[in-house]
Amino acid sequence: MTKWVYTFGDGKAEGNQGLKNLLGGKGANLAEMSNLGLPVPPGFTISTEVCTYYYAHERRYPAELAIGVDAALKHVGALTGRAFGDPENPLLVSVRSGARASMPGMMDTVLNLGLNDVTVEAMARLANDARFAWDSYRRFITMYSNVVLDIEHHNFEDILEEYKDSKGFTLDTELGADDWRHLVQAYKACVQHHLGRPFPQDPHEQLWGAISAVFGSWMNARAIKYRELHAIPESWGTAVNVQAMVFGNMGETSATGVAFTRNPSTGARELYGEFLINAQGEDVVAGIRTPQDITEAARLAAGSTKPSLEAAMPDAYRELVRIYGLLETHYRDMQDMEFTIERGKLWMLQTRNGKRTAKAALKIAVDLANEGLISREEAVLRVDPAALDQLLHPTIDPKAERIVVATGLPASPGAATGAIVFTSEEAEAAAREKRKVILVRVETSPEDIHGMHAAEGILTTRGGMTSHAAVVARGMGKPCVSGAGAIRIDMVNGTVSAGGKVLKRGDSITIDGSTGQVLQGEIAMLQPELSGEFATLMGWADQSRRLKVRTNAETPLDARMAVKFGAEGIGLCRTEHMFFDGERIIAMREMILADDEKGRRAALAKLLPMQRSDFIELFEIMKGLPVTIRLLDPPLHEFLPHEPREIQEIAEAMGASPEKLRVRALELRESNPMLGFRGCRLAVAYPEIAEMQARAIFEAAIEAGSRTGAAVSPEIMVPLVMTRAELDLVKARIDAMAAAVAKERGVTVDYSVGTMIELPRAALRAADIAGSAAFFSFGTNDLTQTTLGISRDDAGSFLGSYKARGILAEDPFVTLDREGVGELVKLAAERGRAARAGLKLGLCGEHGGDPASIAFCEEVGLDYVSCSPFRVPIARLAAAQAALGRVTKTEG
Numbered sequence: 050m051t052k053w054v055y056t057f058g059d060g061k062a063e064g065n066q067g068l069k070n071l072l073g074g075k076g077a078n079l080a081e082m083s084n085l086g087l088p089v090p091p092g093f094t095i096s097t098e099v100c101t102y103y104y105a106h107e108r109r110y111p112a113e114l115a116i117g118v119d120a121a122l123k124h125v126g127a128l129t130g131r132a133f134g135d136p137e138n139p140l141l142v143s144v145r146s147g148a149r150a151s152m153p154g155m156m157d158t159v160l161n162l163g164l165n166d167v168t169v170e171a172m173a174r175l176a177n178d179a180r181f182a183w184d185s186y187r188r189f190i191t192m193y194s195n196v197v198l199d200i201e202h203h204n205f206e207d208i209l210e211e212y213k214d215s216k217g218f219t220l221d222t223e224l225g226a227d228d229w230r231h232l233v234q235a236y237k238a239c240v241q242h243h244l245g246r247p248f249p250q251d252p253h254e255q256l257w258g259a260i261s262a263v264f265g266s267w268m269n270a271r272a273i274k275y276r277e278l279h280a281i282p283e284s285w286g287t288a289v290n291v292q293a294m295v296f297g298n299m300g301e302t303s304a305t306g307v308a309f310t311r312n313p314s315t316g317a318r319e320l321y322g323e324f325l326i327n328a329q330g331e332d333v334v335a336g337i338r339t340p341q342d343i344t345e346a347a348r349l350a351a352g353s354t355k356p357s358l359e360a361a362m363p364d365a366y367r368e369l370v371r372i373y374g375l376l377e378t379h380y381r382d383m384q385d386m387e388f389t390i391e392r393g394k395l396w397m398l399q400t401r402n403g404k405r406t407a408k409a410a411l412k413i414a415v416d417l418a419n420e421g422l423i424s425r426e427e428a429v430l431r432v433d434p435a436a437l438d439q440l441l442h443p444t445i446d447p448k449a450e451r452i453v454v455a456t457g458l459p460a461s462p463g464a465a466t467g468a469i470v471f472t473s474e475e476a477e478a479a480a481r482e483k484r485k486v487i488l489v490r491v492e493t494s495p496e497d498i499h500g501m502h503a504a505e506g507i508l509t510t511r512g513g514m515t516s517h518a519a520v521v522a523r524g525m526g527k528p529c530v531s532g533a534g535a536i537r538i539d540m541v542n543g544t545v546s547a548g549g550k551v552l553k554r555g556d557s558i559t560i561d562g563s564t565g566q567v568l569q570g571e572i573a574m575l576q577p578e579l580s581g582e583f584a585t586l587m588g589w590a591d592q593s594r595r596l597k598v599r600t601n602a603e604t605p606l607d608a609r610m611a612v613k614f615g616a617e618g619i620g621l622c623r624t625e626h627m628f629f630d631g632e633r634i635i636a637m638r639e640m641i642l643a644d645d646e647k648g649r650r651a652a653l654a655k656l657l658p659m660q661r662s663d664f665i666e667l668f669e670i671m672k673g674l675p676v677t678i679r680l681l682d683p684p685l686h687e688f689l690p691h692e693p694r695e696i697q698e699i700a701e702a703m704g705a706s707p708e709k710l711r712v713r714a715l716e717l718r719e720s721n722p723m724l725g726f727r728g729c730r731l732a733v734a735y736p737e738i739a740e741m742q743a744r745a746i747f748e749a750a751i752e753a754g755s756r757t758g759a760a761v762s763p764e765i766m767v768p769l770v771m772t773r774a775e776l777d778l779v780k781a782r783i784d785a786m787a788a789a790v791a792k793e794r795g796v797t798v799d800y801s802v803g804t805m806i807e808l809p810r811a812a813l814r815a816a817d818i819a820g821s822a823a824f825f826s827f828g829t830n831d832l833t834q835t836t837l838g839i840s841r842d843d844a845g846s847f848l849g850s851y852k853a854r855g856i857l858a859e860d861p862f863v864t865l866d867r868e869g870v871g872e873l874v875k876l877a878a879e880r881g882r883a884a885r886a887g888l889k890l891g892l893c894g895e896h897g898g899d900p901a902s903i904a905f906c907e908e909v910g911l912d913y914v915s916c917s918p919f920r921v922p923i924a925r926l927a928a929a930q931a932a933l934g935r936v937t938k939t940e941g
């Protein structure tokens with residue numbers, strides 16, 4: 050016969066922690082605490098298998114269930130010396146749901162079940178406290194009516210408020226036994242009115258009503274939605290926990306509370322929590338009364354005049370301290386506990402691993418390992434890499450008030466405050482005067498790099514997670530909110546408006562790049578603290594990691610930052626980004642707009658020394674670590690001049706007519722620049738570009754090598770290749786330049802040439818291409834764009850509804866689409882390696898900083914990932930977790 054019911058209490062239990070699937074989280078932990086001999090009110094758990102049976106059999110129960118429940122009730126009665134439904138000595142119970150994973154949205158709790166017009170009198174006699182009995186009865190009617198009978202809570206609240214008003218009471222504690230007795234009658238009348246039948250008086254009917262409500266709530270809309278969002282299978286089902294009541298509302302020696310074994314916001318090792326005297330569980334969360342502190346230290350720190358538990362009930366406090374130590378050692382993690390004190394005796398009602406902030410998670414993991422409770426590997430597995438973001442950037446003080454103007458995409462983490470400006474020139478002018486500004490634009494382009502550097506943060510109304518603004522801001526480690534479509538920018542009047550609010554140029558605004566919120570005014574921030582624990586945990590992570598972590602960087606600032614964060618090389622130096630600065634962009638535009646080779650060579654000659662000195666600096670900063678330099682890959686539109694002023698500037702620099710340039714710029718306009726004249730196509734058409742870059746790289750390698758005394762071995766990367774022939778053409782020019790420079794300087798540079806794989810055809814032809822490439826770096830931004838046929842820049846307009854409808858589980862530009870793009874990566878890695886032993890494999894798209902995508906890179910055996918500097922620590926931790934075998938879900 051199947052066992053449907055599991056009892057616990059009195060130092061033993063039929064279940065244990067290992068039976069979580071069957072007993073749910075709460076049931077398993079109650080059983081475990083009983084087995085540990087802790088004071089747990091006796092009770093029983095109806096297993097999740099009953100839930101499964103219930104839904105498989107048109108909401109009917111297995112025939113033997115009633116027998117099991119009756120036997121369990123008798124067992125609990127025997128342990129408590131009471132009997133369920135007994136008019137003289139009634140056993141009262143609580144009924145709670147408890148799934149495998151904690152699930153808000155399901156029926157939570159009914160307390161004091163078993164009370165009726167007869168047993169309430171017995172309780173009054175037994176406790177010698179009529180107020181307690183009638184207070185419990187009215188609580189029971191309210192909760193039961195709400196969660197089982199579906200009568201909204203406010204009906205009872207209204208009755209209570211009206212009554213208090215009529216009597217001139219303000220606090221519930223002012224009400225006496227007769228008041229509650231009166232209210233119970235009014236509540237019962239309310240139930241009769243809503244249901245057309247009386248409040249159930251039969252305790253067994255009450256109990257089965259509550260059990261059915263728990264099982265029923267497994268399929269309510271909120272629970273279904275929650276399961277969908279958290280990938281919890283419907284087949285798991287919920288358990289039901291029925292437990293003898295203990296009363297925190299039996300007068301001044303009784304209380305109820307919650308406590309954490311460590312501080313959940315700082316991680317400090319201290320008992321942290323709150324309690325209420327003469328109260329039941331829901332009062333603590335309901336916020337009607339202000340709870341009291343558990344320890345004297347916390348009371349003093351909070352400046353509270355209400356006694357702490359330590360002072361008010363020293364015996365119960367000592368017992369709580371004993372138990373918390375025991376529970377933490379047993380579960381080897383910070384615990385979140387619920388307790389009740391009935392007339393001085395402490396009872397444990399729940400324990401579970403406590404939720405915590407990123408900062409606390411880090412500290413607790415490191416402390417637990419140092420205390421010997423967990424291994425270092427376990428510590429590494431316990432911290433969510435994505436949460437590290439919170440620690441690396443300034444964040445909005447959680448206590449600060451937020452006035453939300455609009456919400457866009459959380460494009461680059463961290464928060465920033467400043468005055469609104471609309472142009473890069475304004476931003477730069479402000480920066481010179483040390484004024485803090487937020488650059489607000491419809492979208493940004495390469496000309497805005499200056500302004501972006503000068504601003505504290507960037508807000509755009511258009512563009513997705515891989516738009517120019519988003520990518521560049523992440524690279525700079527600047528907060529950015531992109532695609533805040535609800536905002537209207539009126540440049541003429543200098544205003545920003547959204548949702549009825551109008552802000553002017555110069556007004557303060559705050560952006561939260563971690564949530565996408567745009568907020569009015571200046572808001573208090575918390576500064577990042579890269580404390581000792583951070584460094585310790587990262588060190589442990591590095592010991593477990595196989596994947597190398599490099600960075601995407603082209604400026605010395607970014608490169609230094611990345612090295613500080615532990616980058617093991619540069620995986621992607623986007624050389625076109627080196628030409629965004631004032632003077633340089635003019636030379637760059639000159640080169641692009643030149644209509645013959647001579648013109649291009651003239652412009653390239655201006656670019657060469659700048660490029661060379663940048664590379665020297667990068668090589669010096671990286672001190673012999675690998676540096677992958679990508680040849681020019683600008684979608685041309687990013688560099689084309691738009692304004693007459695810009696055309697004039699270039700015309701002057703080139704000594705050409707503005708009109709001729711305007712026509713040339715028009716000729717170069719493309720309908721699909723992302724699929725246009727970019728990547729190696731530039732080098733194929735104009736080999737002199739690749740030649741100039743190769744020369745700059747080789748000369749810089751020689752120079753940096755002689756300055757530092759360490760040989761530099763650059764990796765030269767050709768972008769957007771689709772055939773081996775393209776790569777061969779460009780590679781031939783690079784090799785020829787290497788030979789030329791070696792001859793001129795008498796020094797040979799050790800270099801390699803590889804390619805990006807960012808087109809499906811390149812992935813499919815990987816075996817062929819590997820014949821000419823020493824390494825592959827997967828450019829998964831473009832590979833996602835070209836595999837899914839979704840524009841990187843415009844995806845924002847519809848991706849939201851795709852996610853909402855569950856068509857895509859994640860934004861594929863954030864988390865690698867394993868089934869599609871991932872399949873191409875895997876196949877290219879296999880084909881490439883089969884063709885060339887020792888082919889080096891990396892990934893440098895935005896996915897290189899995303900933990901779930903990093904887990905994929907580990908699975909397919911890439912050599913490294915490369916990401917923006919601020920994501921380097923996240924990638925290090927995620928790579929360690931992937932190596933330690935943590936399962937990271939990407940598909941729901």
Ligand code: PEP
Pocket residue numbers: 621623682807827828829830831832893894895
């Ligand atoms: C990519 O496409 O993934 C890549 C890294 O190149 P970019 O973002 O510069 O196109």
Ligand code: MG
Pocket residue numbers: 807828830831
């Ligand atoms: Mg690309």
